[in-house]
Amino acid sequence: MNLNPTDIIEKAYLYWAGSGDGDFNVTLNSTAITPDRTFAYSRFFDTVEFTYFSAFKDITTLVQSTGNGTYTLSDLDISAFEELHLQRRTNFAGWAIIIIYKNDNLPLNQINIYDGLEGVPDELAITLDNLNVIDNLNSKVGFLAWEGDTLLATEEFRINGDLLSNTLNPSTNVFNGTNSFTGNTTLYNMDLDVYDIQDYIAIGDTSAKISLTSFQDFVMINTVVTKLNSQLPDATVTIDAVNKACDSRTIVVNYTVANLNCTGPLPAETPISIYINGQLIEITETTAAIPVDGYATGQVTLVLPDSVPDTFEILFVVDDKGDGTGVVYEMVETNNTFSVSETLGTSPTFNPLANLVSCNEGFTQATFDFSAYETSVKTDPENSVGFYESLEDAMNGSNPIFNTHNYTANVTPKEIFVRIDNENCYATTSFLLTSRNCPPTVYNYISANNDTRNDTFTIAGLQNIFLDYKVEIYNRWGKLVWTGNQNTANWDGYIKEGLGTKNAPDGTYFYILYLNDPDYPEPMSGYLYLVH
Known part of the structure; x- marks a missing residue:
């Protein structure tokens, strides 16, 4: 191999072949080769x-890493069949490598490779599909064939009915053991030949028919290669996202159509x-031409029929x-x-929650x-x-409440x-947290000696709760000795109303607590007991 x-x-x-x-176990440059595909006739x-x-093997990686130089195939053995085939002079073995290469200085070409193993005992016709001829200049067709002989006059190679020939290959003996390269x-027993066909195909052709005849010799066609100055797209599609709303049979699909390779x-x-699920739902289309190596995104809204189950397959073609x-x-x-x-998606059901x-x-x-x-x-x-303090947090799933065992609401209702x-x-x-004014607890013992224990008349659950309360304290003779409310300190044993300001004597006193709350009319x- 000697590429630029x-x-x-x-x-x-x-490709390798034989009688x-x-x-199917050969060696190429010391690398063991087993076929990707095999053919028989x-x-x-x-x-x-x-x-x-x-047999066929994709050896792209091997050739890319080896590069220019000599390639040697070995261990191709047909000896077990040599004697039989010698009777008909069809004992042969051979191999060839077909290389597709790129060079930015070359015109844009379409290369098609067709392979198989077909005999040409009399006549063989093959239709080459997937062509797109936009310019027939310098178009070529080549083939790899086996078991050809020279000096015959009954062989022809035609394309679209036109007879092909060149300097090495007479029009009546195309399978003559030659190599056009x-x-x-x-x-001997092998042909690697290429023909100009620009005069035999037309712009706009999407297929070509080749026919081969060999009325005197047995010939097999292994591979046909066409080179056309041509352009073909290659459309692919991907589904990028499927947007669904819960409890809805309407979906929005984002997709991409690409034109790569x-x-x-x-x-x-x-x-x-x-x-x-295999049922055609809708047909849309690309809105503009997509260039080589380009792509276009699209979006389509689909309403699923009631017959479609909740789990389904979306197929874009x-x-x-x-x-x-x-x-x-x-x-x-x-x-x-x-x-x-x-x-x-179906929204989950739930049980109602009491406030x-x-x-x-x-x-x-x-x-x-x-x-x-x-x-x-x-x-x-x-x-x-999850529990949240706002509907926005609940919808976003953010800032959850972690302490649900002992949650403090600073203000109620919440x-x-x-x-x-x-x-x-x-x-x-959601549910509502509300508070109520629970009955206060009266601690009716006062030891007003400034030892920080029971120094004042204390009522728990009153201050900052019953905001309009009033407390009156009377001595045993029914004389009012102290009055308090939300804005006064607790009674500390001093008489401040009606009797001057002095320590109240030890003894029993009586209180009246007006909560001024609708729940406590x-x-x-x-009573309470005071000591100093």
Whole structure:
């Protein structure tokens, strides 16, 4: 191999063939080779079966790393069938490498490779599809054939009915053991030939028919290669995102149509068919031509029929009119689909939650325990539950309340929002935290000796809760000795009203507590004992 430094190898394909059932373990430059694909052909002569084989291997990586130099194939053994085939003079073995290379100085070409193993005992016709001839200048067709002989006059190679020939290959003896690349005329049992066909195809052709005849000699065609100055797109499609709303059968699909690894633009209005579980739902199309190596994004809104289950498959097929056929000839016709499995979201159900009431701790502050609501709100034990102080936090799933056992609401009433999540959706509910003024607790013993213990008349659950309360204290003879409210300190044993200012004597006193609260219309009363 002797490529120019600017030639970049894109693909390299090894073919080997021979008489018999096949040898599929060969060596190329000390590398063991086993085929990616194999071909077989057989024919009978006087009731005796003669078999032939061919094999294919993609050796692109090997050739790219080896580069220019000598390639040697070894260990190709047909000896077990040599004696049989010698009877018909069809004992042979051979190999060839077909290389596709790129050079930016070359015109834009379309290379098609067709392979198989077909015999030409009399006549063989092959239709070459997937062509797109936009310029027939310098178009060529070549073939790899086996078991040809020289000095025959009954062989022809035609394209679209026109007879082909060149300097090495007479029009009546095309399978004559020649190599058009090296000029070799003694290749023996093998042909590597290339023909100019620019005069035999027309701009706009999408296929060509080649026909081969060999009425005197047995010939097999292994590979046909066409080179056309041509442009073909290659449309592919991907589903980028499927946006679904819970409890809705409307979905919005974002998708991308690309035109990569190709030689021509993808036309505008290329159809895109959309299937749900194999059922055609809608057909859309590209809005503008997509250049080589370009792409275009799109969005489509689909309303799923009621017959579609909650879990379904979305299939996008580009270049599909909805019946499995397309309108664009492409480089590759088998990469036009993309599918994803999706599940519609249904919001979780939940149990209603009762409002909670707790004692006012002052200025409507109260403490609550709603930890049990994490379980009681769920109808499905697999769901997850979170508590939040605002609906916005609940919808975003942010800033959850962690202390549900001993939660302090600084001001009541306060609404607590609950988010219930299943695998796909969420629902929200709420409950109200309110406080009430619980009955105060009277501590009726005063030891007014400034030892910091029981120095004043204390009523727990009163201050900052019953904001309009009034306390009156009387001595045993019914004389009012002290009056207090929200704005006064607790009674510390001093008489300040009606009797001057002095220490009240030790003894029993009586109090009347007016809460001035609708829940407590009657005053509370009782006795207290004072000592110094």
